[in-house]
Amino acid sequence: MSDPYVHGYTTREARRLGDQAGTLAELLHEGTRYPAGAKVLEAGCGVGSQTRFLVEGSPEARFTCLDISSESLAQAEAQAAERGWENLEFVRGDLYDAPFAPASFDHLFVCFVLEHLTRPVEALAGLMRLVKPGGSVTVIEGDHGSCYFHPDGALARRAWQCLIDAQAALGGDSLIGRRLYPLMVQAGAEQVRVGPRAVYCDDSRPAWVEGFVRRTIIPMVEGVREAALAEGMMSPEEWAEGIAQLHQTATAQGSFLYTFFKGVGVAPAA
């Protein structure tokens, strides 16, 4: 049974995810390498935003990319065809009931997926059963409660809170990063280590300010504008001022922080 997806499936959203991954790839994927011939399941590949970096990091591994959305898979497949990758296969299926036999894979990779699920522990436990005992399990998630900025505008904070509330309304948990460790342990992963990976933007890091604050964060918040206004969470004027305040964090006097969490563990014996 699948869960709704807060960001929707628009073309703009696909571009946003591409932008996000493009600026974050080094931060998020550092340390993730799979050997030649290893069978890796990427669960919830979406349009392939992370797939790209998986393949570039481990060009001789074999990836199986699972997603519930045919439309997203079509985009992910188009990307693979365009780049001439031959070590990928794409499978449509539900994370909670994936169409694979137990222990079919050597490793599992899950990125920006569990935050959207109502039962992330159950989902991860099920996915880990598809991995051979001793195989690695890598999970990357954000935490929207890790976000803060300067100047610390009250309306910017409220607009950001709308994003958190919109995801919660769909049954997800955008504050999942901070609980990734207990979640992975509860799902049965062994030898779990979780580390924060902080994005910090100030005027001395213009590429991060542009790529992360202006092209990732602000468009992501703008994506819930209509829902927030429809729910009466903010007035149109308050919303406009909140977005203007977010833009101030991207000026020479501003700063912006957001932390991702990367967890790595080992799949347990069956």
Next chain:
Amino acid sequence: MSDPYVHGYTTREARRLGDQAGTLAELLHEGTRYPAGAKVLEAGCGVGSQTRFLVEGSPEARFTCLDISSESLAQAEAQAAERGWENLEFVRGDLYDAPFAPASFDHLFVCFVLEHLTRPVEALAGLMRLVKPGGSVTVIEGDHGSCYFHPDGALARRAWQCLIDAQAALGGDSLIGRRLYPLMVQAGAEQVRVGPRAVYCDDSRPAWVEGFVRRTIIPMVEGVREAALAEGMMSPEEWAEGIAQLHQTATAQGSFLYTFFKGVGVAPAA
């Protein structure tokens, strides 16, 4: 003119600061090394909690440790005597009007000080004039708004907010970390680079859970209990539950995050 100091000057506080530095030293002081003979001003040394790590990291540099409090200086001097350090001198004086000639020092080090000041830009600009042009300027601060945890108890959050409000009531800014970059630039520092240094605690890092959450953070919050209750910010029952919730973040199912900021720049030409 000096500012009041939110943590007070109690024996317990001195021990807490010692504990804090003990577990954080590697995280905070990594990269700070001064050559033999270099004259370093530590402005706002307090009881010498950070002095200890400065001297251990740069045993052949010469440190001048400035503080407004005779009592704190006496403790810092006692520590130096006990450890047999001979490359330190202690001077009582006001950060805003320090008793040194311009360009008296090769380097400046300021840790956990600016957050307590009403005019941090002015203070830092004045201290930088005591440094020779081209000398390094290192500033370390926390940011209490960077703190979040799991479980995310509402009363724990409120108790934490009491700490932020107590510092603000004294004219300080415990959210200073996120604005360290623009602050250092405004004070005149050149080539400024600021980096977040995150403390992340979960059950796989028991030394951090014990040293940071149980022995640093919770005692620090408990330190403002009486002020918070006197102001009616929380009831005694709410306070007790808030502290209990903070202790839950230090269990196997919990996690705790806090981010420090370290900025390094260069003193400008006079």
